[in-house]
Amino acid sequence: MKRYCEECKKEVETTIVTKKESYNVCGEMIDVNAQVLVCAECGEELFSEELDNATLINAYNEYRRRHKLLLPEEIKEIRQQYGLSQRGFSKLLNWGDKTICRYENGSLQDRAHNSLLIFLKNPENMRSYLTENEIDIDEKQKTKLLDIVERLEQNLEYRENRKFFDEFFSETPCEENGFKGFDYEKLCAMVLFFANKSTELLKTKLMKLLNYSDMIFYKENGISISGLRYAHLPYGPVPENFDMLFGRMAADHLAHIEVAYDNGYEKHQVIPECDMPKGVLSDEEKDVLERIYLKFKDFGSVDISNYSHKEKGYIATKQGEIISYSYAKDICLN
Ligand SMILES: [Zn+2]
Known part of the structure; x- marks a missing residue:
């Protein structure tokens, strides 16, 4: 996103950096990892209401955790x-x-x-x-x-x-979850977005689409959409506890997995049971999903798996390890 930089006196490209900041909450100093928008040319900090609010919420939540206060x-x-x-x-x-x-x-x-x-x-x-x-x-x-x-x-x-x-909800925002506590509603909306748009969506492909959506949104906004953590598995990055979450979605009649046979191979198809709910995802979030959908529209499950294997975050992690959102900066879709 382009912004005006007072130092450079012109419109500049921006990046998001993480730095430690201290906040005074009820007379107590709380250290948090803050996401800050900076000028890509001179490094000057630029104002971002969204990021500042997110940092303040993190500081308050850290205070809540220390004092056993409900979120x-x-x-x-x-x-x-x-x-x-x-x-x-x-x-x-x-x-x-x-x-x-x-x-x-x-x-x-x-x-x-x-x-x-x-x-x-x-x-x-x-x-x-x-x-x-x-x-x-x-x-x-x-x-x-x-x-x-x-x-x-x-x-x-x-x-x-x-x-x-x-x-899930008690998770501290950090680089593993894209600085966001897990959001079940957003995850369901993401799944329904992709499942309703595709003529046939296989589970393995869905997991990659979710991963790319969260990573790209994080790269551009400093926060993930779903708050999911992704683990390095043989077929690419996979959301943690995905089968459990999918069981939950099936019980809620949102979407389920159907097993079909194709030339002796098992196919796990994602079947949506309703439309994507309105008002759950922001326009910016939907824009990222749309771009990811178009990019991978003609990729089969195997193609997208192979593609995701070339990502730095995948190469740098071992089997079973969580792939940090800090690798999002290395992802390039073009
Ligand atoms: Zn500047």
Whole structure:
């Protein structure tokens, strides 16, 4: 992306570099790896609201980890599991109308509030909160909420899923995940984008398309799309835990794998079950997916595997190792 550089007094090419920065969060100095936009000619730092915000969020999240505070998305998950609106949840907790909304948007939460949220994450605790406290909701809402609590308690799968997603979401942004915590919604949108556009999409090809999309978006914006980590496997870079994630997508009726036989060979086809959801991917993200799609449109699974074997990140890593996004700068699609 081209920008105006005050030092060079002209439009210049830019690059993104990583550097250590310290932020003061609630009186505590937090060191983070910041992604900074610089002039490619003189190295002068240029302002980028997107990167600055991402760095600030990383600093806040690091502070949260140190103090065992819930992350904004964890607060959102707790609220959503009870089917409550932000305002409704605030009201139930006797907090100000906007409190939950602010927390979910990244404001640091009060310690006492944090403890109550952790307590209420467990449906059994929510049940006692609802029955033993004087709360400001009408009987009808209360009955509805108790129904949800009961369903959650009975649902064993619920516990498994929480455990499964917690493992991904608790990841620290770093070079292995493209400075982004795993985003399941974005991953599903990416899969549906490619699966709906292609007449036939094989699983091995999809994995390469995802990898190139994340890498190129990282190269241009300093952050990945999905937050996936990619491992070096014999057929090229493969998203970590991909089969588990795909099982999850099949259970959610988004897409599944169908095994077909072609001259005695097994083919694993990706079958979409719905359109790509609107509003999940930004225009910039969709633009990268479109370019990757066009570049590899006529490549078979074998062609794209061979192509990806020539990437520096693949050559420099051993079997099973994670391929860092820092190799994205060496990828060239032309
Ligand atoms: Zn310059």
